[in-house]
Amino acid sequence: MVxxxxxxxxxxxxxxLHRDELTPLVAVNLIFQAGSKFDPPHKSGLxxxxxxxxxxxTPDVPDFDEPIQMAGAENNAFxxxxxxxxxxxxxxxxxxxxxxxxxxRLANLQVSSKAFKTQQKVVIEELxxxxxxxxxxxxxxxxxxxxxxxxxxxxxxxxxxxEEIAGIKLKDVKDFYRQYYNVGNCILSVAGNxxxxxxxxxxxxxxxxxxxxxxxxxxxxxxxxxxHSRKIVIESDVPVPAFYLVxxxxxxxxxxxxxxxxLSDLLSLGRSSLFYKMLIKESEVLxxxxxxxxxxxxxxxxxxxxxxxxxxxxDNAIGEIQKIIDQVKSEKVEDRVMQKLKNGLESSVVFSETxxxxxxxxxxxxxxxxxxxxxxxxxxxYQAITADDLRRVTRTYLNExxxxxxxxxxxEDA
Numbered sequence: 001m002v003x004x005x006x007x008x009x010x011x012x013x014x015x016x017l018h019r020d021e022l023t024p025l026v027a028v029n030l031i032f033q034a035g036s037k038f039d040p041p042h043k044s045g046l047x048x049x050x051x052x053x054x055x056x057x058t059p060d061v062p063d064f065d066e067p068i069q070m071a072g073a074e075n076n077a078f079x080x081x082x083x084x085x086x087x088x089x090x091x092x093x094x095x096x097x098x099x100x101x102x103x104x105r106l107a108n109l110q111v112s113s114k115a116f117k118t119q120q121k122v123v124i125e126e127l128x129x130x131x132x133x134x135x136x137x138x139x140x141x142x143x144x145x146x147x148x149x150x151x152x153x154x155x156x157x158x159x160x161x162x163e164e165i166a167g168i169k170l171k172d173v174k175d176f177y178r179q180y181y182n183v184g185n186c187i188l189s190v191a192g193n194x195x196x197x198x199x200x201x202x203x204x205x206x207x208x209x210x211x212x213x214x215x216x217x218x219x220x221x222x223x224x225x226x227x228h229s230r231k232i233v234i235e236s237d238v239p240v241p242a243f244y245l246v247x248x249x250x251x252x253x254x255x256x257x258x259x260x261x262x263l264s265d266l267l268s269l270g271r272s273s274l275f276y277k278m279l280i281k282e283s284e285v286l287x288x289x290x291x292x293x294x295x296x297x298x299x300x301x302x303x304x305x306x307x308x309x310x311x312x313x314x315d316n317a318i319g320e321i322q323k324i325i326d327q328v329k330s331e332k333v334e335d336r337v338m339q340k341l342k343n344g345l346e347s348s349v350v351f352s353e354t355x356x357x358x359x360x361x362x363x364x365x366x367x368x369x370x371x372x373x374x375x376x377x378x379x380x381x382y383q384a385i386t387a388d389d390l391r392r393v394t395r396t397y398l399n400e401x402x403x404x405x406x407x408x409x410x411x412e413d414a
Contacts, residue, residue: 004375005018009204012212013203014186014367015187016189016190016363016364017190017191017196018360019195019196023092023192025192026090026092026193026194027357027361028102028188029363030086030188031086031187032085032086032185033082033217034050034176036081036155036156037081037153038176038217043168043172044156045123045127045160047079049173050084050173051079054105054181056109056111061101061105067097067101068101071097072090073090073094080157080296081296085361086102089357092192092193095192096202099202100206102188102206106182109181116173123158126158127159127162135236135238136236139244143406147246147248151220151222153299179215182213183207183211184213187367188203188364189360189364190203192356222248229403229405230404231406233409235409235412236409239410240307241408242306242408243314243407244405245304246403247398247403248302248397249299249301250397251297251299251300252295258381259389259390259393261295261382262390265344266337267291268289274327275306278320279317284309285320286307286308286317287307289306290304325398332388335387338387346383349378353375362375363375
């Protein structure tokens with residue numbers, strides 16, 4: 001059980017506090033509804049670029065890393081489709097330093113033209129190195145626009161093209177900062193060895209004077225009626241043919257999210273999974289296979305991917321996968337298999353909460369999606385899943401008429 005206290009400051013900042021006397025550490029986490037779905041059209045990559053620029057400094061802290069290092073702490077950040085997350089952790093005695101520098105850059109960030117241009121080049125290089133020049137690395141650049149015609153999930157977090165990233169201006173960055181980086185669009189969580197009353201005073205001292213923005217962030221909806229399945233063929237310099245079978249699924253807060261998560265483990269987690277036993281070990285049609293969900297907030301994707309064994313055709317491999325899906329639709333999964341899957345997911349949930357930083361990040365995230373108590377109840381949702389639930393979601397979501405297929409072929413002249 002993770003005990004916590006929740007409070008809301010007068011300016012709208014939501015705060016979650018978890019005290020743990022058994023650790024010498026404290027972790028500070030700030031999460032913003034400022035993911036890549038909030039990028040302006042034709043300026044994809046802005047949210048991710050801004051994450052880099054959040055470390056630019058302020059008049060009082062020109063070098064963000066210096067006070068972090070002096071406090072014996074570590075810090076980092078990440079951005080995805082839905083949100084941006086900033087975290088730091090270190091000795092509990094230096095909690096005030098961590099809170100001060102976070103509040104300072106939230107109020108007083110300064111981004112010079114030089115810093116902006118430098119980080120813009122860094123992000124463009126990252127796009128090339130991790131996506132465009134990596135085998136299969138550009139899959140989402142082809143897949144997302146095919147599925148999300150209108151929804152802003154249609155571009156990857158890193159950006160759709162180098163040209164769009166290069167087209168971002170310093171004014172765009174400043175506008176993004178003002179619109180999304182304010183206390184009304186932020187959740188602050190603190191976990192570790194600290195005194196609750198003293199920490200409340202520190203938070204009020206550094207964050208209560210920060211301005212609140214009454215402007216609400218845009219809400220996006222994905223309507224399955226606007227979705228049409230497609231077949232996409234990509235030829236590139238890849239070592240072996242690969243394919244991706246993609247099905248639209250529910251949003252992160254829908255009850256079926258948990259069942260689909262369990263289903264993906266049934267199909268592909270470990271050597272006892274259906275894919276490994278039937279596609280890799282027995283029939284040997286695939287050299288590698290995986291199934292996973294994206295877990296994005298407005299809607300998600302259920303993804304099956306595989307790499308063909310030598311001499312195997314696409315139709316053969318996908319046909320074998322379809323047989324497995326049909327088997328799950330019609331046959332009840334054994335109780336012992338169900339319990340093993342549930343135990344594995346419960347262990348994963350519990351493991352994510354063992355560290356001080358993990359608790360801080362989870363508390364902020366669950367508050368973001370609308371229910372901070374999920375930090376204590378999510379394991380129960382997995383344990384409540386039945387074999388009938390697995391059959392139902394497989395029948396509902398893993399249908400061929402909903403399936404977008406990507407064939408990733410080696411270039412013939414490669």
